[in-house]
Amino acid sequence: MAAFGFALGGGNWFSALVLGVTLLKCLLIPTYHSTDFEVHRNWLAITHSLPISQWYYEATSEWTLDYPPFFAWFEYALSHVARYFDEEMLNVHNLNYASSKTLLFQRFSVIFTDALFVYAVHECCKCIDATKAGKEVTEKPKFILSVLLLWNFGLLIVDHIHFQYNGFLFGLMLLSIARLFQKRHMEGAFLFAALLHFKHIYLYVAPAYGIYLLRSYCFTANKPDGSIQWNSFNFVRFISLGLIVFLVSALSLGPFLALNQLSQVFSRLFPFKRGLCHAYWAPNFWALYNALDKVLTVIGLKLKLLDPNKIPKASMTSGLVQQFQHTVLPSVTPLATLICTLVAILPSIFCLWFKPQGSRGFLRCLILCALSSFMFGWHVHEKAILLAVLPMSLLSVGKAGDASIFLILTTTGHYSLFPLLFTAPELPIKILLMLLFTIYSISSLKTLFRKEKPLFNWMETFYLLGLGPLEVFCEFVFPFTSWKLKYSFIPLLLTSVYCAVGITYAWFKLYVSVLTDPPVSKTKKQ
Amino acid sequence: MEKWYLMTTVVLIGLTVRWTVSLNSYSGAGKPPMFGDYEAQRHWQEITFNLPIKQWYFNSSDNNLLYWGLDYPPLTAYHSLLCAHVAKFINPDWIALHTSHGYESPAHKLFMRTTVFIADLLIYIPAVVVYCYCLKDMSTKKKIANILCILLYPGLILIDYGHFQNIYNSVSLGFALWGVLGVSYDWDLLGSLAFCLAINYKQMELYHSLPFFCFLLGKCFKKGLTGKGFVLLIKLACTVVASFIFCWLPFFTESEQTLQVLRRLFPVDRGLFEDKVANIWCSLSVFLKIKDILPRHIQIIISFCFTFLSLLPACIKLILQPSPKAFRFTLVTCALSFFLFSFHVHEKSILLVSFPVCLVLSEIPFMSTWFLLVSTFSMLPLLLKDELLMPSVVTTMAFFIACATSFSIFEKTSEEELQLKSFSISVRRYLPYFTFLPRIIQHLFLISIIIMVLLTLMTVTLDPPQKLPDLFSVLVCFVSCLKFLFFFIYFNIIIMWDSKNRRNQKKIN
Structure with a gap:
């Protein structure tokens, strides 16, 4: 208790910000949740009660599993905790099941997995230079950045009201960015490869990762005018990067390749049958x-x-x-x-x-x-x-x-x-x-x-x-x-x-x- | 104001917490035949809208006083009428005479929550902001932190937005706060007007009336009762009488009307205390059933005597040495002695004590935070009944974190910062080794927090033994009562030793 108090009293603003937003998330538990709530409950049920060979074939509910395998494993891991809350939510045929314990479990699972996001924000704050530091804590770039990330409006309403697991996914992304900033390229590449196998929407930013790692990590030197020096290509780095990406993908897709289900998985992941725009037009x-x-x-x-x-x-x-x-x-x-x-x-x-x-x-x-x-x-x-x-x-x-x-x-x-x-x-x-x-x-x-x-x-x-x-x-x-x-x-x-x-x-x-x-x-x- | 944006942020956080709490359940949700305080408020809208003003407080075939009869002063009734007009505009079913009894729907809940929210936004929150802004000897940052802590006080949020008290505390407390503000900054007439409004909104504000009276009287004395002071006294008296007449105008037409309203406001035929309250009488009744042993009029006399004696010293001191600081502390002790000793106290009345404690939060952060935590804890049985466990725990933690971060309360436990310096100096004259007071208080704090956490856990997880179904709630009240007694002594010590402290400081200077 006292230690907790000292941590707070000693001007540790970061933990105060984190605790504050976590409590706010807890207050948001009784708010409205969208059909994504049922989507994730269904995935919990699928991964828990069916063998891996049927994960991407199961179609009792209209909300079929359409995230990459790592996310399915994530749901599988969650389902083992969910058992202690309410066994009924793990039944595939229990459509639209939302008892109060299910609600508590699902909401808390988002709040807890946000811990990764918090850690990533903490790492990101280390990466920005503090030369412009003001006198007061509240005017320091680090403080402002942590508020902007931790208290981000979009993340709060999408994850904790609408219901999704973006918090820890963005945690992975920010962490991998932070690792690249800290020159720990291999770790960054590994984290991003894993992230791709959690949610494939991050493919959007994959070109940036690929080119950056190739240009600034595999090539170790530049000519004086900043253009590329071709003979500085480092083969060891290139191979190890490739190996990391290959191993992560093998771990994720391997089992489905072995089951000869790869095409089924991909058809679930990329449904081109949907329209140009979502029901509500995204502002693009x-x-x-x-x-x-x-x-x-x-x-x-x-x-x-x-x-x-x-x-x-x-x-x-x-x-x-x-x-x-x-x-x-x-x-x-x-x-x-x-x-x-x-x-x-x-x-x-x-x-x-x-x-x-x-x-x-x-x-x-x-x-x-x-x-x-x-x-x-x-x-x-x-x-x-x-x-x-x-x-x-x-x-x-x-x-x-x-x-x-x-x-x-x-x-x-x-x-x-x-x-x-x-x-x-x-x-x-x-x-x-x-x-x-x-x-x-x-x-x-x-x-x-x-x-x-x-x-x-x-x-x-x-x-x-x-x-x-x-x-x-x-x-x-x-x-x-x-x-x-x-x-x-x-x-x-x-x-x-x-x-x-x-x-x-x-x-x-x-x-x-x-x-x-x-x-x-x-x-x-x- | 260079930090206006932090101020806005803080207020918005306060508002967000209030609204999110309001998504939870309310008292008496889906519990016929009497429902709860929520239904009472709706029923008053129905009564005030459909019946002529003369019948509001009288029993009739249209107005069954046993079913949540109106028992608050006229301003509450007017407020209900105003809300009823809005309700009529949205959905007339909500306030239809007779047929709307026990009306519940998500839309109606939303409406009722909005009325609280708007009242709060218009009266209480601006008062808090102005009050903190006017505090002296503080950096802007500290002032903003102070606003955050006061706005996050969980007791008020949970009762107004969760439980839904049949009377909007934020309105009466907001008026009272405007009163405190006026009186402290020498806008005496406006201050007393605001306070009269508070009393006319909720008679429980009488808990605060004596300090107001003594402070203003002391001011008059200070200016000299023959000259300026007398003029001020006359002006004040006129303001008070005029504002009362203004509020009660429709009820002054017949004496029977006035008497009936008064009878409704002060129901002496009710018990010494209601449900489980953390005051002396309820705690004593664990050992001694006072309610059954003594006849009612003796109960009233005893409780009156105790209340009067307990608040006398602080009030006399305030008349003799009126100062805004002494005024705030006297508000605390007076409200606390009313809560502990007076007749027919509700558990929610602790809010009337917490309110002045919020005002001294910046002066004695450690003790105030502790008190405010205990006060929220003392309402635990009530909050559990309304299924508000989750928001209670969350808001209490948020409040604690806010106080701990903004005032670093754990470093402020020296004698000086507890305002006990002069007291310990005078004790040390007789007991030279009396230097352990701060340490004792720190330990007491830790023990009290541990007890509160344990009791909460026990109440939530364990089933009470069959012979004693109320075991946990009685324990909660008993423990809280002991702490309130401790705080009562503490605050009285501060008041009594206050000016000596100042004289000492002057000597040092």
Whole structure:
């Protein structure tokens, strides 16, 4: 007790922050949870009660196992603890089972596995230079960074209200980034390889890892002008990296290869049958594209350029359908999105190869990969924005320009998560938490960079302030208007388009800053 | 204000915790025929909306006083009426006469929780922010930490947002806090007006009335009863009378009306204490059934005498030497002596003591934190009944962490920081070896925390023996009562030795 007290009393702000947010997570236990809760319960049941050969074939529930094998093993491990809470939740046929003990177990499993995230944040804080340290604890970059990561709004509502296990997955990712910053490349590569086999969405950022490790780890020296010195290639490093990735993949996929089920596993992991956009359009390029299509359709109808009978019904009545049929603009195929994504990623990859700027450059490239995939990917979830937001926090405390991009990206990205929570009791929670995080992040970064030019220009300020009226309109005004029944899709459409503008802007601005930035090696010498 | 954003953050944290607690169950959820305090509040909306004002406090075929009859002062009734009008707008079924008895639905719960939230946001929270902002001799950071701790006090959150007390504590305490603020900064008239509103919202605020009275009287004396002081006294009297008349206007038309309201407010025909309360009478009744042995009027006389005697010293001292600091401490001791000794006390009344303790949090952080933890613990049986175990544990830990981090309470246990310096100096004149007081207090703190944790664990996990079904709740009350007695002595010592301390300091200077 006393030791605990001294740890707190001695100015150990990090543990206070961690404890505070953990307690907040505990308070969120009785909140609404989405179907993902049932998804994970079903996976617990599948991995617990069925032999491994049936994990990827079982289809009693509509929520089949569609994460890579490591995640299945993770659920398998959890299920052994779950047994002591409520045996019934481990029955595959017990669909939509949610007793209070099941709820407690599942919620607490997320809270406990977040320990890895906490550790990763702790390691990340060590990586940033503390040259700009203010006098007070609350103005130190380390403090600000730990608040930005630990109290991240998106992570809180996606994991602890909506229900998912992103905390420990992002923990793995941040830890691997931290290891690369600390020049422990092998560990970093290992962690990322493992992460890929937990959740394959992290493939988005795999190019950044691959190129960075190849360029800055396998090649040990640069020419004086910063370009590559081909004869410095270190074969031992290359082989050991390859071996690590191969071994991790073998451990994960090996059993299924032995069972000859690899194709089944992959068909579960990459379901291309789903539509271009999720039910609610993630705020990316395609949201703008769809919106433009709708506008053109309306204009076309008004000017009688289009025949009303030829227009597919679904496209006009709601934005909530999975398969969106374009009327004016050409329809988008998975291949097209893939090409767009690759094209969008390429410049950042080139930049990483030809203009290496150490681990910081790697981090920028990683964020650009995540953002570009989010912008152009096929069937992107709005939650995927966290993939860019969390690593971006690391950048934000370093440079004023990055901080400004981070704030625009985070604020719009987080706001775009609002439709995830649509129940009335959670409305105040999401607004309060969002305000809490946004006000804190903007003001603390402003304080940190108070000596430099203002973080936002008038246009950006105006845009960010516009989120307020938008929220008021969507949640407080619109439900009381007569359009509520006929055009129920309008709030979602508005949110998605408005946020898409901000995120596209942030993506563009970040790209410009990366491409025009002078190489670090030169500035250091000066 | 350079740190406004930290202030906003802190307030938002307070609000978030409040709302998340409100997602939990409330008292009497799904428990016919009487339900609980939640139903009482809804019932009052129904009564005040559907009946003319003259019938609010009277028993009739439409107003069965045995079913949660209105027993709080007029301001509460007006507030209910206001809420009822909003309810009517959303869903008239919520307040339909007779048919709405025991109405429960998620939407209605949401509505009721929102009314508390808004009242809190409008009255209590601004008062806390202003109070802490006005504190002297503190860095801005410390002030903000102080706001956080006061806003996170779990007792108030759990009773208002979890249990759902039939009277919004945040409103009455908020008015009282505005009163304290006014009086402490020489806005005496506004202060007394705010405090009158508090009393007219909840008669339990009378626990705080004597310190207010003594402090203002002392101020008048200080200015000289023949000159300025007398003018101030007259002004104050006029303010109080005017605000009372204003609140009670509809009930002054007939004397029967006024008397009936008063009868409803002070139900002397109820028992010496209700349920299990951590006060003297309830604890004594473990050994001696006072309730059955003595006739009721003697009970009343005894409890009155004890209360009066116990608060007399502090009040006299306050009249003689009025100062804001002494005023705050007297608020604590007076409320505590009412809680410990007076007639018909609820377990929730401890909030009236915790409120002034929150105000002295920055002056004696160690003891205040301890007291506030004990006060939350003393309501454990009630909170368990409402299935609020999880939020109680979580908010208590959060509060403890907040206090421990922002005040580093464990390093502040010297005689000086416990404000016991002058007391120990005077004791040392007779007992030269009296230097172990801080150490004793530290040990007591540890023991008390361990006992509280153990008792909580026992209550939650073990079944009480069949012969003594109330064993654990009685134990909780008994233990808390002992600690309250200890705090009562401690706070009185601080008050009594206060000015000597100051004189000593002056000598040193």
